[in-house]
Amino acid sequence: MIELLQHIVDGLSLGAIYALIALGYTMVYGVLKLINFAHGDVFMLGAMMGYYASAKWSGEAQNPSFWGAALVGILSMAICGVVGFIIERVAYRPLRNAPRINSLITAIGVSFLLEYGGQNLFGPTPNPFGILPRREALNLGGLSLGYVDVIVFVVSIALMLILQRIVFHTRIGTAMRAVSWNAQVASLMGINTDFIISFTFVLGSVLAAAAGLLYASKYPSVHPLMGLMPGLKAFVAAVLGGIGNVPGAMLGGLLLGLAEQLVAGYWSSSWRDAVAFAMLIIILLVKPSGILGRSDAEKV
Amino acid sequence: MRLRSTVLLLAALVACQKQQGSGLVGADAKGPIVIGHVASTTGTEATFGTSSDRGFRIFFDELNAKGGIKGRQIKLVTLDDQGKPEEAATAATRLIASDHVTALLGEVASTRSLWMAPKAQMAHVPMISPSSTNEKVTAVGDYIFRACFIDAFQGFVMAKFAHETLKLSKVAILKDVRNDYSVGLAKVFAEQFTKMGGTIVATESFSQGDVDFKAQLTNIKAKSPEAIFEPGYYTDTGLIARQAKELGLAVPLLGGDGWDSEKLYEIGGAALEGSYFSNHYSVDDPSPRIQAFVAHYKQVTGLVPDSLAAQAYDAAGMLADAMTRAPDLSGPSIRDALATMKNFAGVTGDISLDANRNPVKPAVVLKIGKGGKYEFVTRIQPE
Numbered sequence: 312m313i314e315l316l317q318h319i320v321d322g323l324s325l326g327a328i329y330a331l332i333a334l335g336y337t338m339v340y341g342v343l344k345l346i347n348f349a350h351g352d353v354f355m356l357g358a359m360m361g362y363y364a365s366a367k368w369s370g371e372a373q374n375p376s377f378w379g380a381a382l383v384g385i386l387s388m389a390i391c392g393v394v395g396f397i398i399e400r401v402a403y404r405p406l407r408n409a410p411r412i413n414s415l416i417t418a419i420g421v422s423f424l425l426e427y428g429g430q431n432l433f434g435p436t437p438n439p440f441g442i443l444p445r446r447e448a449l450n451l452g453g454l455s456l457g458y459v460d461v462i463v464f465v466v467s468i469a470l471m472l473i474l475q476r477i478v479f480h481t482r483i484g485t486a487m488r489a490v491s492w493n494a495q496v497a498s499l500m501g502i503n504t505d506f507i508i509s510f511t512f513v514l515g516s517v518l519a520a521a522a523g524l525l526y527a528s529k530y531p532s533v534h535p536l537m538g539l540m541p542g543l544k545a546f547v548a549a550v551l552g553g554i555g556n557v558p559g560a561m562l563g564g565l566l567l568g569l570a571e572q573l574v575a576g577y578w579s580s581s582w583r584d585a586v587a588f589a590m591l592i593i594i595l596l597v598k599p600s601g602i603l604g605r606s607d608a609e610k611v
Numbered sequence: 612m613r614l615r616s617t618v619l620l621l622a623a624l625v626a627c628q629k630q631q632g633s634g635l636v637g638a639d640a641k642g643p644i645v646i647g648h649v650a651s652t653t654g655t656e657a658t659f660g661t662s663s664d665r666g667f668r669i670f671f672d673e674l675n676a677k678g679g680i681k682g683r684q685i686k687l688v689t690l691d692d693q694g695k696p697e698e699a700a701t702a703a704t705r706l707i708a709s710d711h712v713t714a715l716l717g718e719v720a721s722t723r724s725l726w727m728a729p730k731a732q733m734a735h736v737p738m739i740s741p742s743s744t745n746e747k748v749t750a751v752g753d754y755i756f757r758a759c760f761i762d763a764f765q766g767f768v769m770a771k772f773a774h775e776t777l778k779l780s781k782v783a784i785l786k787d788v789r790n791d792y793s794v795g796l797a798k799v800f801a802e803q804f805t806k807m808g809g810t811i812v813a814t815e816s817f818s819q820g821d822v823d824f825k826a827q828l829t830n831i832k833a834k835s836p837e838a839i840f841e842p843g844y845y846t847d848t849g850l851i852a853r854q855a856k857e858l859g860l861a862v863p864l865l866g867g868d869g870w871d872s873e874k875l876y877e878i879g880g881a882a883l884e885g886s887y888f889s890n891h892y893s894v895d896d897p898s899p900r901i902q903a904f905v906a907h908y909k910q911v912t913g914l915v916p917d918s919l920a921a922q923a924y925d926a927a928g929m930l931a932d933a934m935t936r937a938p939d940l941s942g943p944s945i946r947d948a949l950a951t952m953k954n955f956a957g958v959t960g961d962i963s964l965d966a967n968r969n970p971v972k973p974a975v976v977l978k979i980g981k982g983g984k985y986e987f988v989t990r991i992q993p994e
Contacts, residue, residue: 314833317858435653435693437846439877448857455858495881530822530850532878534655540820575826578819581788 313453318576319569324460326568327467328529333523333552333560334474335515341555342491342511344411348418349398350519351542352425353391353446355535357520358527359433360387362440380442388520395516396509404505422542426565429535436534442526463525470518471561477514478557487511491555547591553604562602566590617766625768632715643686644679644940646671646930647706649717649727655693655820655846659719659919663741663802664689666923667716669911670931680934686710692723699723703730703738710890712736714910721745721792721920728755735942737933737949741926742891742919744868745791749968754942756949756968758926759891760993762792765867766799766842768889768974768991773838773865774807775806776976776989777887782865783813783836785827785851787843796842796867798944804840812836824851825858832860844869857880863887871918876983883979891918891958893975893987918959925957 332354339347354547364383402421406414441459449456478484489497490507496506527533542568552563567587574586594601648667650660662904671685679685688710690702699718706712707730715731715738718724724743731738732752740748740757744765749755773779774910782804787793812834815827826939831839841851841864848870855864864886873891876883894905894915904924909918932955933948934940955962960972973992977985 314829318826321823321829325823374913430653436657437655437738437874437878439849439874439880448859451861452857457857531853532822532846532850572823572826575823576830580821580827583821 314576315546316454318572320454320456320460322569322572323565324457324463324529325572326548326565326570327464328522328526328560328564329541329545329548329567330564331463331467331470331525331560332519333549333564334471334557335518335522336546336549337552337554337557337560338474338478338511338515340549341557342487342508343407343532345403345414346418346546347403347512348415348542348546349421349425350515351538351545352422352429353395353398353516353538354526354542355429355517355533355538356394356425357387357391357523358392358440358533359429359523359535360520361442361524361527362438362533365442365500368400383442384521384524388517391516391520391523392513395512395519398516399509399512404508426536426539433535435536437532437537438534439531440533441528442524451592457529459525459528463529466521466525467561467564470521471557474514474518475557483507483510539570544587547587549593550601551594553601556603557600559601559603562604566602579589618794627843630690633676635834641683643684644708644934645686645688646691646714647703647710647712647715647717648687649692649699649702649706649715649723650689651694651723652689652691652718656694656720656843656844658874658917659742659955660691660694662917663717663719663923665861665908665912665914666741666916666920666966667927667959669920670924670927671906672911674927674931680931681940685931687716692718692722696723696726697864700726700730701768703727707731707734707736713934714738714927714943714945716741716923716930720790721748721795722790722912724748725751725791731755737930737942739771739926739930739949741922742868743792745795746969747795753950753968754946756929756964758929758959758962758970759868759922760972760974761969762795762867763799764993765889765974766796767803767994768797768864768976769840769867769887770800770803770807770809771991772889772976773840774804774809774988777838777863780809781812781834781836782809782830783815783831783834783839784811785817785824785839785841785843786816787819787829787847790815792867792869793842793844800840800842802916817843819844819847821847822850824854828855828860832858836862838863838865840865842869845872845875846878849875849880849883852879852882852886867920875970883983884981886979887976887988888979889974890992891974891983892921893977893985895985895987896975900956900958921958925955925959925962928957929955929962 329351335350361383364386402417443459486502486507490504494504548567549560552559571583575583650664652660671687675684676792692698692702693947715736719742721743728751732754737754742759746761784797786797813831815936864936866888868890870888933945937948952964962970971993973990975990976988980986
């Protein structure tokens, strides 16, 4: 019984990170209908920037002070926001009216550029880094609750609620939804679509950086290829929940994390990734719009 | 008509190439002896490759300063395989086919050595792996040698240590199923430990590159073992140690030489303190041979040599010894000289090769102490 609870706790905490990355995927898809495969690598950049910032300032890449951590976090998120803006401006905007397959392939290209460019720039060796101070795990009658896990979970839920609020209760959110519905008509109504799309990318990249920092605190080893698997898994999570749907991304992430942990716990860890991707195939066959996604009628 | 002239032209070309080939060998006889090294100088096991390369270069630089072998200098060509088996095979092929190496050195990881070995065997180029401990590596063929002990021995050492020194009776195993080295060690450990009267209470697995081990560790915790035998590599081991501690699993981890890296403690931190692993040598060993090597290595690189550097130094020593004793530098002659090696005085011990081209030599067990310092615990001799 206690093992089952432990598997569930670990699954939710892993799922919360997938959810955080999936939020960025889903937002960009919602507005642009573009699957931004470079998202997982912006996630990596977030963790990398955090590593360099904290190594530079405190000389200690793990266990920083509260203010040190806050500073490093803000800096890393700001850099990733700028990188997200540049990626959209340079790689995606010129292709906005091209067939969708062109932007998809460009996205894969940008992803490889960041991964292998990163290998040259940062070096390929894993480095230890964690933004959250180290502390003992809570022990609740044999059930261990890592405080990093609790923070990851709470931050993910909070960011999701903030995002939901931005999208549905602010002017810029209304504009985002308008662009998502029909970019051409939105621009006729006086909405600056270029600005809205840039804003979406910046917001998504900032979220990715936050996820990267939290992920590095949970698994303290950062390297240029670290974004590959979590990026793909988050993509599965976004599709599972219904791509383009913010609470869906959250739900998809948590479900995926739970499924993976239970498979590894009761079956075999070798099946972990196989099950994750099998879930993608099944959802695409059974309910292609995802668990919370509406199946919109084709707009003519 | 046309066809026949094409065929003739081709034949002429082939003949030309052959002549050129033999001409090259003639010219080479005065130039340096080229030795190839395949290593993971980048990737998650980057320190394996860079340490080995340092060990080789220090040995060959010394040798060249003394005049080389048979009056010729040694030139070491190192190719990176990024820690990927298929890249290791490609690198081996390239060294044999385009650099015409006299001998091949590498890899550290058994999986990658296993991909390289058939290429060396086919081309009759002697290959020495400095640190691949999986039995299958030298079983590929009679041109494949190694400078380290094998998994069967390392598994035996840790089983004996767990049973006799630590007096444990319940141990869990956590192995990397994508790694021949880890699977081999786990198998031998389980057999030996059970034979000595202990029990394996749980066997869990992971795949190299995984970052989350909580599910497996939770299952292990439920069986309350006294120690966990985890024969993985250092990146995984560091993460496993931390997650085990987070789950409140306060038992020592036991492992093999794959733990040996300065990155281990950086990643695992204090969670690793009190764990043990078997290794090829200890820098604290008072033996004058080891102290002389450590001092020389420090003077050249400014670093403390890990066991991979020491193993590489010995592998290069074995090769140089065989090349000196061989009547000529052809593949078969060097192979025959290597196969008859007896009591070669290496840094890591006296090395004699058995009929399967595996060295017979002792192992040490090290404890990870406060601040990540390795403490010498005991030396275990082969039976």
